[in-house]
Amino acid sequence: MTVPIRAAVAALPAYQPGKPAPAGSFKLSSNENPFPPLPGVLEAVQASCAQMNRYPDMGNSAALEALAAFLDAPELPVAEANLALGTGSVAVLYHLLQAVCEPGDEVVYAWRSFEAYPIAVQVCGAKGVPVGLKGDATHDLAAMAAAITPRTRAILVCTPNNPTGPIVRHDDLVEFLAGVPDDVLVVVDEAYIEFVTDPAATRGLEIWRDHPNVVVLRTFSKAYGLAGFRVGYAVAEPRLAPALRATSLPFGVSVPAQAAVIASLAAHEPLMARVAELVAAREELVAGLTDLGFDLPSAQANFVWFAAREQTMAYAAAFAEAGLMVRPYAAGDASDGVRVSIGEPEANARILTVAADLPR
Numbered sequence: 001m002t003v004p005i006r007a008a009v010a011a012l013p014a015y016q017p018g019k020p021a022p023a024g025s026f027k028l029s030s031n032e033n034p035f036p037p038l039p040g041v042l043e044a045v046q047a048s049c050a051q052m053n054r055y056p057d058m059g060n061s062a063a064l065e066a067l068a069a070f071l072d073a074p075e076l077p078v079a080e081a082n083l084a085l086g087t088g089s090v091a092v093l094y095h096l097l098q099a100v101c102e103p104g105d106e107v108v109y110a111w112r113s114f115e116a117y118p119i120a121v122q123v124c125g126a127k128g129v130p131v132g133l134k135g136d137a138t139h140d141l142a143a144m145a146a147a148i149t150p151r152t153r154a155i156l157v158c159t160p161n162n163p164t165g166p167i168v169r170h171d172d173l174v175e176f177l178a179g180v181p182d183d184v185l186v187v188v189d190e191a192y193i194e195f196v197t198d199p200a201a202t203r204g205l206e207i208w209r210d211h212p213n214v215v216v217l218r219t220f221s222k223a224y225g226l227a228g229f230r231v232g233y234a235v236a237e238p239r240l241a242p243a244l245r246a247t248s249l250p251f252g253v254s255v256p257a258q259a260a261v262i263a264s265l266a267a268h269e270p271l272m273a274r275v276a277e278l279v280a281a282r283e284e285l286v287a288g289l290t291d292l293g294f295d296l297p298s299a300q301a302n303f304v305w306f307a308a309r310e311q312t313m314a315y316a317a318a319f320a321e322a323g324l325m326v327r328p329y330a331a332g333d334a335s336d337g338v339r340v341s342i343g344e345p346e347a348n349a350r351i352l353t354v355a356a357d358l359p360r
């Protein structure tokens with residue numbers, strides 16, 4: 001006899017982490033920020049390390065206070081009671097689904113989208129209902145609406161969509177939500193919100209203000225460059241936020257991570273300058289690739305998407321050959337492609353050089 005593993009866990013697809021970059025090559029496989037820590041962050045973190053013998057503040061109160069002050073606006077009041085912090089927004093998503101899903105409940109999401117979604121759904125015993133993207137790699141909201149059943153407990157909307165890049169339009173999401181029952185949780189995952197330049201894009205906090213069943217997820221991993229510290233958060237109505245905290249692992253967000261959040265929020269201007277640089281690099285890369293004849297989907301985050309299909313592994317190999325570790329998605333179907341993160345200027349230039357010789 002052996003210890004039984006829950007069927008839902010035994011059947012989990014493995015999360016494929018981005019490949020580490022060998023010496024002399026660039027890691028463009030995890031949508032990380034290529035910049036060093038923001039001004040003041042390293043110092044704050046180092047100072048906080050003197051507290052390592054103490055448990056972190058379980059309520060994350062200083063970090064939540066700073067975050068509420070950062071997000072709060074006259075038209076869009078956000079209070080600490082609306083916030084829950086977790087060890088990355090992926091962890092917050094796990095807590096959310098655990099808080100609302102019973103075994104067998106359905107969770108609708110676009111596909112291809114963030115590969116943590118099907119895993120998170122299965123871990124909590126729910127059933128994933130993937131809905132194919134449209135030809136332009138955007139969410140097919142009409143098909144997602146049609147996929148709602150009495151068993152639907154949650155819907156995940158990723159804007160901009162990882163790994164393909166396009167946003168969900170604000171007006172389209174508002175219209176979609178009008179057809180979603182009030183008791184279905186809708187998660188708006190804005191992991192890349194800082195990089196968005198399309199004025200038509202979803203404004204998650206506005207959507208959240210007008211719909212109590214909406215939760216906005218954000219992260220410090222991408223624009224803020226804190227991927228290694230694991231901090232993300234949810235903005236939710238005051239009844240959902242405590243449920244989220246209740247399903248969280250206690251003391252998850254570490255002492256240095258809480259310090260890093262506070263210092264990062266204080267470095268808003270340098271943050272936005274870096275984001276602007278990455279966005280400019282993205283636009284330059286998209287223009288260069290378009291000149292080469294690539295027909296890319298709209299790129300609104302810090303990566304570009306090649307719908308390489310059966311050439312996916314060949315593309316990844318060509319990039320690796322040139323010292324660029326990229327992220328192939330090769331399930332063997334029409335959704336296959338390669339995601340390439342915007343990185344250091346030298347890496348971005350090299351992407352174009354490699355792309356010129358890629359098979360079409």
Ligand SMILES: *Cc1c(COP(=O)(O)O)cnc(C)c1O
Nearest residue numbers: 088089090114162191219221232
């Ligand atoms: C990177 C990412 C996240 C955030 O991950 P963390 O757990 O906060 O590091 C969430 N959603 C999407 C779509 C992402 O790409």
